[in-house]
Amino acid sequence: EGRSAVDQAGGAQIVIDHLRSLCSITDPANEKLLTVFCGMLMNYSNENDSLQAQLINMGVIPTLVKLLGIHCQNAALTEMCLVAFGNLAELECTGSVVPASASGEGLRKLTIMAESEEGAGVSHGETGRQREKGEVTDS
Structure with a gap:
């Protein structure tokens, strides 16, 4: 019901436009706002192929890649970007969009960040908040 209203x-x-316009600003207040926006995209697209496709068609993938490159030192924002990106990666058509939308260097950085996040236990949609509450356990 909530996703339908947002749609x-x-x-x-609106969220994607704000992400694009604020992407290059690195002050802490802006990074917090960007983290919230990425969390909104993560929730919006979670397990919903049509909404994932909608976001991909709106061009959100290059924006997420750019955010990761600029804000890679911000763990919370990086986590939200990676989880949002992970939701989109579930959709089969994403594979053809990523190479066309990001440079090889951007993809290399994204892969390195994803691997380091997974090594820290962040994968498959779990968040730091879930880990802190003990809702996620290492297997």
Whole structure:
């Protein structure tokens, strides 16, 4: 119901537009806002192929890659970007979009960040908050 309301109001495009306009600003308050926006995209696209496709068609993947490159020192923002990106990667068509939208260097950085996050226990949609609450256990 909530996703439908966001969809009907054009909320995804609004969030993506804000991400793009604020992407290069590295002050802490802005990075917190970017983290919240990425979390919104993560929740919006979680386990919903049509909404994942919508975000991909809106061009969110290059924006997430750019965010990761600029804000790689911000763990919370990096985590939200990677989880949002992971949701989109579940969709089969993503594979053809990523190489066309990001440079080889950007993809290399993304892969390195993803591997380091997974090594820290962040994968498959779990968040640091879930780990802190003990909702996620290492297997």
